[in-house]
Amino acid sequence: MKSWTFPIIVGSVFMLGCDATNDDDVPPFENDALETAMAKAMVSKNNQFALDFFQEVSENEEKENYMVSPLSLSMALGMVHNGADGDTKLAFDDLLGNDVSLDERNQFNKDLRKSLTTKTDGTDLSLANAIWIQENFPVAEDFTITNQNFYDAEVGNLDFREPEAVTTVNDWVERHTNGKIEELVEEFDPQTRLFLVNALYFKSQWKYRFKTEDTRNAPFYSSPENSVEVPMMNMNAEVPYFSNETFSSIILPYKKERFEMLLFLPHDGLTTKSIVENMSSENFNAWLEGYELSDLDVGVPKFKMEYENKLNDELTNMGLGIAFSFDADFGNINKDAPLQISDVIQKTFIEVNEEGTEAAAVTGVGIEVTSAGPSFVANRPFLYMIRDSYTGSICFMGKVGLP
Template sequence: MKTTLFSTVLVVSTGVLLTTISCHNATVTPPPSTASELRVSAPFADQTTQFAFDVSKQVITAEGQAKNVFISPLSLHIALGMVLNGANGQTAQEIQKTLKLDAQTLTEANQTYQNLLENLPGVDPEVTLALANSVWYRNTFPVETSFQDLLKQLFKAEVSAQDFNDPATLSKINSWASQKTNGKIPKVLDQIQPDNVMFLMNALYFKGDWKTQFKPEQTIDAPFKLASGSTTTVRMMRLNTTLKHASRPTYTAFELPYGTDKYAMTVLLPAQTTTADALINTLNSSEWTQLQQAMTSSTLDIGLPKFTLNYDINLNKALSALGMPTAFTDAADFTKINKQGGLTLSFVKQNTFVAVDEKGTEAAAVTTGGISLTSAPLPLLCDRPFIFVIHEKTSGMILFIGKIADPTKTSNS
């Protein structure tokens, strides 16, 4: 029986810029955008979008209607991309298929990961996006040099051999997560088990101001109807401005851009006759593409609750259901990490943080014909559970997907 375990930890943070830009900053010339250097094929973007919605459906269904959810499909995809490079045989095939990468070679996928890591952070100089990878392994455990070199070169990973019996190692790993998420996720591991030999980690940090900010003096107390039918009071931000929006058969969507409009949060508000949980189950890469095409710009009066959420989840069950069960069993083949074998993926967990207010969003983590609204629409108030997606528009990458069931709840514990 295999007792040697390695794990994948994702730390993701999305947050709000609470300070205003001082006047002298206006004279500083921002660095040029790297958007023109992004090389993400349409199939890769489409497949990773499908993966994003597939994972979100699994998580939201498992959590139930009353729970808030916030995950980073991009962080998960990159971390599992590192795991994939250590896998062989059926284990590798299942991971590659789950990631929707079975239509391309591993080399092609690795080149895209490398390009994303190098160029996605610089797409919008007015938005902070940081991506980082690290690998921590027990210093008595031999790791194939080829695996280490690949992760260093293509995934820009920091690879470090550590004494896992030394309590200071746990602090080092948690400190790395905290540092890479601007302190938003201070701890990702509680302990290191005797049979743990490796941790692969991805951190993603996002911080952006709204292109058009909400005015704090217009934020009011407002009712929010929970899935249970009861009502809570939230701080509802209001904005009346020109926005992209679309009406679909079961939901209405509007887009709130950040910075120079490369990044955006798209909010999907289900119709009164349906629910946020039912809505997420209708979303896929095709519907997402159709939604983008259906978007039109006009003046819109919207209401969006302020919210902050610390979230964590073990993704073993979701990933097994999506098609990669072998990785979590004794039948796993990770002989590209250690040619002797005997390794199994013990857990994949994600810790996330998101805060949304009048100025913007801060987030971190360690998916058929539009009907236009009339020219004088009623206010579009997110006064019931809704879905939101934070995405980058040049590459089509979905960074985060969330469901807000109760804006007053700040954690899922």
């Protein structure tokens, strides 16, 4: 049987600075459309998707360090959702939220993207989308128009059989990830018909400063029996703190306090898997209610890593298996071509140091036819999360097992 491939790529970049600031003014990011009960329910559904996604990745990942971007993935899948029909559309509905219509979800993603996009003193966040279509391959006009209107997607034509197509896509990815991801694809299958990309870029400064002179080598226990010396950043600050029977956690705010990093450190004798296993939406919301401001000595290791993962199995386990099969129905892209997802790939990059954090993520989906005081010291494997405190949206989640 003749087949085509339709990949989708999600690009995410995360960059943070750590300069001190006393300027706590909040940028004008409020959006009345995100204050409705429906919008709040959709954020909750998005976060449930994020936590389920992270659990699936963590289940079989053997690497010490990894990071994913649930927000970038959900935005990319949101674009693909507009091309699905029949039972395939129902699978997307179940995964991304079937309590609202597709039009309402598109409008929510548009409002969320508008709210998150900001460029103010100390904070820069952008979301970019693109769709490339094989030259002379017919695609339903409603599909491209909808993604242009709600996702501000750039739409263009490429000949995926030519090497120039790889250059075009990788140049776009590098440009929209501030150079953190230089290469997303090495080559295209000649049967590729569409390629969708979402790029998420984020840069912000810490609210409380890690001073370079306070960084010193300290042991990091990758296991109870093994340790390595790592540069440990240190500071004393009054930050939100939470602890239960499994882990302790702090929230490190960024400048303007809209975005924040949550660190989750398992207690002695437990592992990060103990935390992941309990990361349900209900539990996570309960944890957020328990943080209290505490004056702490904080220690966080400097770390830098890159990560790549094909997410076909994870999304299949989450209920999207039909989209990867011969039974897939993407009739709202092309009613005559039996399209199916071939691959979903995400690439990420992150670096945390005194100057800040840089991170990038790219996901591709292919569719084919067919101290003396209280302290929090992350000196053993821990989890982290970057979230938007205004909407509650989870942007990035990761694990550090060996800085």
